Amino acid sequence: MKKNDLLNLFESANNRMKNLDNETGVNEICPISIIDMSTWEWAQGVGLYGMQKYYAETGKQEVLDFLVDWFDNNIRKGLPAKNVNTMCPLLTLTYVYEYTKKDIYLDICKEWSEWVIKEMPRTEEMGLQHIVSEKENHGQVWIDTLFMTVLFMARMGKLLDREDYKAESVRQYLLHIKYLTNKKNGLFDHGFDFNGRHAFGEIQWGRGNSWYTSSVVDYLDILGELDMGVKWFLLDTLHAQVQALEQYQNENGMWHTLITDKESYVESSATAGFAYGILKAVRLGYIPEKYRECGIKALEAIIKRISQDGTVTEVSYGTAICDDAQKYKEVPICPMTYGQALTLMLLTEALKLEVVPTA
Template sequence: MDKAAVSALIDKVANKMQHLGNETGLQEECPISIIAMDTWEWAQGVGLYGLYTYYRETGEARVLDFLVDWYDHNLCKGLPEKNVNTLCPMLTLSYLAEETGREDFRSLCAEWAQWVMEAMPRTTESGLQHIVSGNVNKGQLWDDTLFMTVLFLARAGKMFGREDYLAESVRQFLVHIKYLADRKTGLWYHGWSFEGRHHFAEALWARGNCWYTAGVVDYLNIVDDLDPGVKLFLLDALQAQVAALEKLQHEGGMWHTLLDDADSYVEASATAGFAYGILKAVRRGYLDACYLSMGRRAAQAVIAQISEDGTVQQVSYGTGMGETLEAYRTIELCPMTYGQALTILMLTEVRRIS
C-alpha cells in the first residue's frame, strides 16, 4: 500500500473508534465499560494513545479537538478510583498537557504520578500490584501493567524532571521481566502470583505478550537517555520474544490468542501490537531487518480484518487472569477500542515504511 492508501485506512479506523459503542450487545464483565469510547478505563486509554499517535502523524486538528473534548467531558463527570487500568488514559493526557499548555491537565498528571509512587499497592520486591476496578489482585504482577501504568510514570518523570520516577519505571520493567518472561521460550506469561509463587494457568497469552512488544519500543522513545546496560537488557528480552513469535506465526500472518496453542483462535489486537512493535523496532535499529517480513505479514493480516466501516474484527474482549487455559480459548470476540488503537499504531509504522 502507498502512503495515501494507508492514511485513508488510518482515518477510517480512527473515525470508527471515536464513535465506537457496544453494537454487539455483549454483556460486559468489567465494572466500567471497556467497549464504549466515552468511559475512563484502560481500553479507552489505549484508544486515546492510538488517536494521539494518529494526530502527531497527520496534524489533524479535529483529532486533537476530539481528544481534548474527551478529557474535558470525563473530568466534568468525575474520574474513577486510581488503579493500574484507570491510569492508562494519563499517558495521552501527559502529551496533551504539553501540547495545549493546560495547567489542569498537568496538575492531574502530577497527582496521579505521585499516587503511583507513594500509595499504589506493591507486591514482594516492590512490583506494582495489578490492582484494577473491582479487584485488588493482591501480590500479582500482570504483563499489562507496563503499558497501562509504567509508560505514564516514565512520561511523568520526563515532564516533571523526576529522576526517582524514571528509576522506578526502570525497576518495574526489570521486575516484570524477571517474573513474567519464560526462560524456555522467550515469551511472557500473563501473570505471576507472589502469594502462591506460580504463573496461574501458565498462559502465554498473545495480547499480554504484545503489551511488551509495543510498550518497550515506546518506553525507549520516552526515556531516550536510558542507561545503556538497561537498554540492552530490555532489547535482549524483546529479541528473545520476537524470535519465539517468528516460529509461532500462523500461516495467515496472525497469532493465536494462546501463542503456543494452534487450536485457539487467531486474534487481531495482539497481532497489531506485535506488528507495531516489530516494525518500529526494525526501523529504529533495535531488531535485525530479517524480522521486517514477519511484521509486514502480520500487518497485512490485520488489514484484512478491517471492515468497510473501519471496524477491526477478530478482537477478543478484555481478559482477566485465567485459572485455566480454556478460559482464554472462550473469551468472546468483539470490536474494542484497543483493537482499533493498536491497529492505528501499526498502520502508522506501515505508513512510515511504505
C-alpha cells in the same frame, strides 16, 4: 498499496473508534464499560494513545479537538478510583497537556503519579500490584501493567525531570521481566502471584505479550537517555520474544490468542501490537532486519481485517488472568478500542515503510 490508501485506512479506523458501542451485545464483566468510548478505563486509554499517535502523524486538528473534549468531559463528570487500569488514559493526557498547556491536565497527572509512588499497593520486591476497578489482585503482577501504568510514569519522569519516576519505571520493567518471562520459550506468562509463588499455569496470552512488544519500543523513545545496560537488557528480552513469535506466527500472518496453542483463535489486537513493535524495532535497528518480513506479514493480515467502515475485526474482549487455558479461548470477539488503537499504531509504522504492502 498507495500511501493515500493507507491514510484513508488510518482515518477510517480512527473515526470508527470515536463511535464504538456495544452493538454485538457482549456481556460486559467490567464495572466500568471498556467498550463505550466515552468512559474512563484502560481500554479507552489505549484507544486515546492510538489517536494521539494518529494526531502526531497527521496533525489533524479535529483529532486533537476530540482528545481535548474527551478529557474535559470526563474531568467534569469526575474521575474513577485510581488503579493500574484507570491510569492508562493519563499517558495520552501528558501529550495533550504539551499540546494545550492546560494546567488542570498537568495537575491531574501530578496527583496520580504521586499516588503511584507513595500509595499504590505493592507486591514483594516493590512490584506494582495489578489492582483494577473490580479487584485488588493482592500480590499479583501482570504484564498489562507495563502499558497501562509504567509508560505513564516514564512520561512523567521525562516531563517533570523526576529521576525517581524514571527509576521506578525501570524497576517495573526489570521486575516484570524477571517474574513473567517463560524460560522455556522467551515469551511472557500473563502474570505471577507472589502469594502462592506461581505463574497461573504459565499461559502465554497473545495480547498480554503484545503489551511488552508495543510498549518497550515507545518506552525507549520516551526516556531517550536510558542507561545503556538497561536498554540492552530490554532489547535482548524483546529479541528473544520476537524469535519465539516468528516461530508461532500463523501462516495467515496472525498470532493466536494463546500464542503456542494453534487450537485457539487468531486475534487482531495482539497481532497489531506485535507487528507495531517488530516493525519499529527493525526500523530503529533494535532487532535484526530479518524480522521485517514477519512484521509485514502481520501488517498485511491486519489490513485485511479492517472492514469498510473502519472496524478492526477479530478482536477479543478484555481478558482477566486465569490458570485455565480454556477460559482464554472462550473470551468473546467484538470491536474494541484497543483493537482500533493498536492498529492505528501499526499504521504509523506502515507509513514509514518504503513499500507499503497490499493486503
